[in-house]
Amino acid sequence: MPNASSVELHYLDTGLVDMGPAEARDALPLVVIHGLLGSADNWRSHLKAWRPYRRVIAVDLRNHGRSPHAEGMSYTAMSADVLALLDQLGVEETHILGHSMGGKVAISLARLAPERVASMVVADIAPVAYQHGHDDVFAALREVECGQPKNRRDADTLLARHVDHRPTRLFLATNLQRHESEKGNVLKLRIGLDVIMAGYDDVVGEPAGDMPYEGPTLVLRGADSVYVSDDILPELRKVLPQARVVTLKNAGHWLHADQPEAFQKAVEAFLASHRKGL
Structure with a gap:
């Protein structure tokens, strides 16, 4: 069980x-x-x-x-x-x-x-x-979390503020899903970002x-x-x-x-x- x-x-x-x-x-x-x-x-x-x-x-x-x-x-x-x-x-x-x-x-x-x-x-x-090595990735995901983009092009623009490597951005974008909010139909993260960041010492x-x-x-x-x-x-x-x-x-x-x-x-x-x- x-x-x-x-x-x-x-x-x-x-x-x-x-x-x-x-x-x-x-x-x-x-x-x-x-x-x-x-x-x-x-x-x-x-x-x-x-x-x-x-x-x-x-x-x-x-x-x-x-x-x-x-x-x-x-x-x-x-x-x-x-x-x-x-x-x-x-x-x-x-x-x-x-x-x-x-x-x-x-x-x-x-x-x-x-x-x-x-x-x-x-x-x-x-x-x-x-060693810790995902600060840029977490910062990029925070940009998307706060920005609540309406499409994947806008999401990529937000991710690019911290991550230059496009394949990495495409990978990160797999964590986005459609969500209805006060701003309308937007893309939001489906991962538990706060918990992952809090437990990052365990992850590494x-x-x-x-x-x-x-x-x-x-x-x-x-x-x-x-x-x-x-x-x-x-x-x-x-x-x-x-x-x-x-x-x-x-x-x-x-x-x-x-x-x-x-x-x-x-x-x-x-x-x-x-x-x-x-």
Whole structure:
């Protein structure tokens, strides 16, 4: 049963496998966890690619996407939310994939409940504390929150006051939704920005758990990203001793968007080697 303090997460679920060759199907689902300011919606194309081989469940973490807003952004709390969802869906064991902050949620879940995780893919993050680095992003989102733009062009203009990189602005704009207000039909944030900012120290901190996760692990990193540098690998292997590290060329931190086909193939090849037949 879900923990009384857990949040009931929104999720996308491809359902049971009903396509592809029977010998290639996996009895275990894959749970996908997005990064900071992302959502399950960002993973729709990947869900479609993996669906022939397994059930895929993509979650909206608390204060993100369509999930409820709730105090606290600790990795203990966020991994408990995901575990509560697995209990709700009757999933006893699963493969798990997490990107960035979602990677730390995945690592936390694997360390706290290793019996529930058959294998894990960690996308461009290490189980270490990072420096603060989202001040410009938060300032840009505040501009939109206060400005209440009526269209996405105006929203982009507000975001651009703090964020020069257009792909980042497009990503941030996925958090906007239509809302009726005194100003008419405007775009507002669907994320719990106040709670996320209040819990940001936890977000950039280490994942939860004390013991290493000894299960099979694939760490995918972008060649143009600094999040999983060679210097960090000794610390990473203390927590993930079985990790195989693969670098995707011409990819940054959002490697699943920069190189979607290469990312999908790397994940599928890894999961295929740890597949459990139906």
